[in-house]
Amino acid sequence: MGRPPVLRPAGERGVLVELLGNASVRKLVVVARERLAGLEDVVAGHETVLLTWEEGRRPPHDLAARLGQILGSASTVAETATVEVPVTYDGPDVHAVAEVCAMSPEEVVRRHQAATYEVGFIGFAPGFAYLLGGDPALRPPRLASPRQQVPAGSLAIAGEYSAVYPADSPGGWNLIGRAHIQAFDLSREPQALLQTGARVRLVEST
């Protein structure tokens, strides 16, 4: 690998690790708990991983070297299975997205559905997966004014991310359809259907 990771303190027992590329994020997320003792949480972000240690613990003094070993090792993370998500493109913002991206509504749907996505990280709300890998021509900005209520299951797009809202919540993303999945279910294991690193294909269903 190239540049070593940049370590930034996040309080007394957290370190924000800046990485190059999402493959490193995936690698660190998968092996961090095996290789570093006493971790409380491992939180992926966009080309970052936040590592926090349990209350009373501190990050090890040789963390930079250990991260270098972890990330430099030849071992590759096993490919995750591809999750197929049935979707219907009938969201209220399809036309607005088409306009801002200078293409027809049909082209918005075609391009959005054609991409293979990867879960970059989970954040914002339980089970809210940030999908990376969307068509570069399809990057509408967030809404100027967020909606008070976005229905659970809404398929949404903002900038380079796509997502499925796991629950009813406020939201500022463009709604382009509905995904027919339960993205987060506390009675299920794993609770989040779309896990960090998973590949996702959107399959149109009517």
Place this chain on the structure above:
Amino acid sequence: MNTLESVGRLVGGDLLATILDAGARTTFQDLGRPGHSHLGVSPSGAADRASFKLGNRLVGNAEDAPALETTLRGPTLRFARAATVVLTGARVDATLDGRPVAMNSPVAVRPGEVLAVGTASSGLRSYLAVRGGLLADRTLGSVSHDELAGIGTPVLAAGDRLRLDDLALAAPAVDVAPVRTLAKAPTLRVVIGPRDDWFAPDAVTALLTEPFAVTASVNRIGARLRGPTILHREDAELRSEGVVAGSLQVPASGDPILLLADHPTTGGYPVIAVVIDDDLAIAAQLRPGERVRFAEVSRPPGPPDTARLP
């Protein structure tokens, strides 16, 4: 007693008390559900962990036994059985059948007596711990109500019934603990970063020298502050990254938000500094209108594994 009408949240356990008035916002809390941030679920748990744990110690419970956390105005409840209870955290003028109840001092309650927790005279959150602990359903290992994620035991409502768990240890070792005095304009110690380089050159100095006012926007997710404007260095958007409790995240407006127990697991605003764990208990007691200052933490050389990060 009819368990079917007991708001569906409880299974078994002796009826302890009925809620006559739930207070402004009273929640079940324990030490939360750490280790689930990768699902987008934050650790949550008691906002003032020091006061919460003290309450459990004073009644001889395991430190993480479920208790009630109040917000400014506490609940009123009628006990159905004898119990040992204690109030910790923000100072309240509580009464038990009209008799005053001291803070940090366990009190024996008889069946039929009414405990009125009252309103905090300083601080924001008090804890009502009961010997044995409260019985409530656990979500991802915790009863804690998470205001952001909307999971955990629902917010307390009038008519709810509390049930007793069996989480008492040996008899309590201390009868009373000194009451912490909350400073008028407390200083919270911070570790600078992780994104201090995202800000204008004088931003960190402003953070560490000027007082901030606590606005009316205070909940378990965070407290919005107002003071010297903390400006970003340039007009760029940070990509979402993991954040911890105690983070001072700063939107483009320049008014920092101090993240508390129910913070989102990731955020898109740069964090200029993070309040240390030891001072989060004080941060959780800040009420609207109060002032707060920040100071860079100075620690004696730490244990051998303490990091000096680049």
